[in-house]
Amino acid sequence: MKEIVVLSGKGGTGKTSVVGALAALAERKVLADCDVDAADLHLLLSPLERVRNEFWSGQVACIDPDRCNECGLCQELCRFHAIRDFQVEEVSCEGCGLCHHVCPTEAITMKENMAGHWFISDTRYGPLVHARLGIAQENSGKLVAVVRQQAKKVAEEQALDYIISDGPPGIGCPVISSLSGAALALLVTEPTLSGMHDLERVLGVCRHFGVPAAVCINKYDLNEENSRQIESQCLSQGVKVIGRIPFDNAVTASIVQGVPVVEYSTGRITREIVRMWQHLSTALAGRSGR
Amino acid sequence: MRISIASGKGGTGKTLIATSLALALSDRYHVQLLDCDVEEPNDHVFLRPEITGREAVTIPVPRVNEGKCTHCRKCAEVCAYNAIAVMADHVLTFPQLCHGCGACSYLCPEKAITEEGREIGVIEWGRSGAVDLVQGRLTVGEAMAPPIIRKVKTQAVRDGIALIDVPPGTSCPVVEAISGSDFCLLVTEPTPFGLNDLALAVETVQELGVPCGVVLNRAGIGDSGVVDYCSDKNIPVLLTIPLDTEIARLYSRGITLVAGMPEWKSNFLRLFDRVTEMIDERDRSSKR
Numbered sequence: 001m002k003e004i005v006v007l008s009g010k011g012g013t014g015k016t017s018v019v020g021a022l023a024a025l026a027e028r029k030v031l032a033d034c035d036v037d038a039a040d041l042h043l044l045l046s047p048l049e050r051v052r053n054e055f056w057s058g059q060v061a062c063i064d065p066d067r068c069n070e071c072g073l074c075q076e077l078c079r080f081h082a083i084r085d086f087q088v089e090e091v092s093c094e095g096c097g098l099c100h101h102v103c104p105t106e107a108i109t110m111k112e113n114m115a116g117h118w119f120i121s122d123t124r125y126g127p128l129v130h131a132r133l134g135i136a137q138e139n140s141g142k143l144v145a146v147v148r149q150q151a152k153k154v155a156e157e158q159a160l161d162y163i164i165s166d167g168p169p170g171i172g173c174p175v176i177s178s179l180s181g182a183a184l185a186l187l188v189t190e191p192t193l194s195g196m197h198d199l200e201r202v203l204g205v206c207r208h209f210g211v212p213a214a215v216c217i218n219k220y221d222l223n224e225e226n227s228r229q230i231e232s233q234c235l236s237q238g239v240k241v242i243g244r245i246p247f248d249n250a251v252t253a254s255i256v257q258g259v260p261v262v263e264y265s266t267g268r269i270t271r272e273i274v275r276m277w278q279h280l281s282t283a284l285a286g287r288s289g290r
Numbered sequence: 291m292r293i294s295i296a297s298g299k300g301g302t303g304k305t306l307i308a309t310s311l312a313l314a315l316s317d318r319y320h321v322q323l324l325d326c327d328v329e330e331p332n333d334h335v336f337l338r339p340e341i342t343g344r345e346a347v348t349i350p351v352p353r354v355n356e357g358k359c360t361h362c363r364k365c366a367e368v369c370a371y372n373a374i375a376v377m378a379d380h381v382l383t384f385p386q387l388c389h390g391c392g393a394c395s396y397l398c399p400e401k402a403i404t405e406e407g408r409e410i411g412v413i414e415w416g417r418s419g420a421v422d423l424v425q426g427r428l429t430v431g432e433a434m435a436p437p438i439i440r441k442v443k444t445q446a447v448r449d450g451i452a453l454i455d456v457p458p459g460t461s462c463p464v465v466e467a468i469s470g471s472d473f474c475l476l477v478t479e480p481t482p483f484g485l486n487d488l489a490l491a492v493e494t495v496q497e498l499g500v501p502c503g504v505v506l507n508r509a510g511i512g513d514s515g516v517v518d519y520c521s522d523k524n525i526p527v528l529l530t531i532p533l534d535t536e537i538a539r540l541y542s543r544g545i546t547l548v549a550g551m552p553e554w555k556s557n558f559l560r561l562f563d564r565v566t567e568m569i570d571e572r573d574r575s576s577k578r
Contacts, residue, residue, distance in 0.1 A: 008300075009329075009330050010300065010301060010330055010332075011297075011299065011300010011301040011302075011458040012299060012300045012301010012302055012458075013300075013301060016483065037458075037459035037460050037461045037464075037490075038298050038299055038300075038458065038459055038460060038486070038487040038490055040299070040482075040483045040486055040487065043482050043483060043486060058370075059370065077392070077396065079390060079391055079392055080391070091465050091469070091497065091498065092465075092469070094370075094389055094391065095370055096370050096371075096389060096391030096393050097368060097370050097393060098368075098391050098392060098393040098396060098397075101368055101393065101397055102396070102397070133460070133461055135460055135490065135493045135494050135497050136460065136461070136462075136464075136465045136494055136497050136498070137461055137462070138461065138462045140459075140461045140462070141433065168459065169300040169301075169329075169330070169457075169458050169459070170327075170329035170330055170435075170457060170458070170459075171329045171330065171428065171430060172329045172428055172432070172433050172434065172435045172463070173433040173434060173435070174461075175329075176431075176433050190542075191542055192541055192542040192543075192544075193332075193335045193542065193543065193544035194305060194330075194332040194335050194541075194544070197330070197332060197335055198330040198332070201329075201330060201430055204430035204431070205430055205431060208430060208431035209431070222538060222539065222542050223539060223542035223543065226542055226543075249511065252481055252511045252512050255481050255482055255483055255512070256481065256482060256512055256513045258482065
């Protein structure tokens with residue numbers, strides 16, 4: 001079983017549209033939405049929720065006003081500025097517990113934090129593992145780890161060939177959590193200076209964690225000069241460009257319809273994505289599984 | 291005045307709005323742009339500032355003086371992040387997991403733990419025309435963005451206008467960037483993805499008690515879901531930018547709307563006027 005994670009650095013380059021298309025093209029796979037902050041993949045796959053679980057992670061401090069003698073020690077020591085006027089601002093609390101340990105009147109307890117939910121759903125493309133991090137919560141990286149773990153379990157139980165993950169934007173905690181140990185990272189970029197800048201950084205993350213990367217240039221024809229520059233930069237770094245997807249209004253139209261673009265359009269865009277999947281599956285066949 | 295520019299969904303145009311607004315306002319006010327999208331900072335791509343200063347961002351991680359340590363395990367017990375482990379005859383630390391809370395060093399009964407800074411990124415500042423830019427940059431391979439965002443925000447000036455470019459999403463880095471703002475502009479696009487993530491972003495700013503308004507980018511594609519949602523929730527759409535290949539091409543070359551299409555400047559000034567009116571209204575009603 002091989003795990004492909006789709007990343008981009010920059011947001012909005014088309015990760016979810018690409019994953020939706022791969023969902024329709026690849027056989028014998030489980031889908032994982034690792035963008036637990038702002039998950040959108042479900043909007044293309046019409047999932048039917050089968051399993052729902054709470055995600056408990058970390059703790060937050062809680063001050064009992066009856067026991068608090070307002071000495072101010074907690075406030076002074078908290079490095080996250082999460083205590084003001086002898087009250088905890090939960091969104092700032094990182095759950096370190098220093099206040100709890102030092103409070104001379106034992107007025108501070110740590111309570112478990114319900115940080116979101118994760119789901120296993122059925123779609124007509126196969127099983128989907130997805131999640132919803134609670135608003136303004138921490139530990140998105142841990143929730144991503146749960147999603148991946150569950151996707152792996154489903155893949156093993158059903159002897160599936162692929163795990164295809166829709167990753168989050170950026171290069172920080174949830175991205176690292178989505179990436180480490182995957183067989184291949186497919187990096188979706190666009191020929192804009194921002195897209196190119198962000199691609200460099202996410203390529204750096206792939207190198208740092210030893211995950212092989214391949215690149216897909218979305219909206220290739222938006223700025224062909226930039227696209228050529230991306231190609232030559234990838235070439236010089238030994239990274240293959242395996243997808244060149246033209247700009248096409250069909251992508252937005254398919255999102256409005258709530259279906260993968262390859263099921264919506266029979267045009268060039270679909271042919272390019274099919275070709276990319278052929279490259280991708282061939283590239284993966286050459287690697288040992290994990 | 292502090293205005294943040296956020297979105298939930300990535301790639302809706304936060305950076306384009308933040309940099310264009312900064313330029314539009316910069317000949318009337320002292321404008322500072324704080325790029326808090328420290329995982330992928332891009333304001334500099336559009337503003338091409340001359341960087342004049344740089345400072346490392348470190349988090350304090352424990353350093354154990356084995357000579358003083360009695361291996362009592364107190365540090366490992368209190369560490370909420372499993373960043374320190376006590377073996378029979380030595381102590382292991384895992385700096386990558388450490389949040390720098392200081393619990394281990396403060397609570398060590400032998401005072402055997404001191405702290406040393408571990409670099410996780412930098413902040414940089416410079417100037418582009420009349421705009422002051424401060425940006426944070428997370429080191430590739432590092433996970434923790436919030437300490438860098440906090441550091442960028444310490445540079446915010448009290449007088450004048452501070453614009454904050456917020457990372458995408460709804461979790462801790464977003465909260466860190468938006469908190470303390472007088473207003474939040476939510477940039478979205480009229481698609482089901484844009485709507486789904488806008489609704490999450492609205493919940494986030496409401497949780498923080500920050501008033502918001504919407505900037506609708508690429509209007510003309512997609513469907514009416516976002517506009518319907520906004521009128522339903524009584525959230526004003528403060529600026530509408532049409533889907534326009536010329537704008538997309540300018541964007542691809544790192545050119546702001548105000549620089550590439552000067553006729554847009556008045557729209558950004560009007561956007562700012564509406565934001566200040568909404569902030570004033572809110573201040574008046576909270577005094578009542």
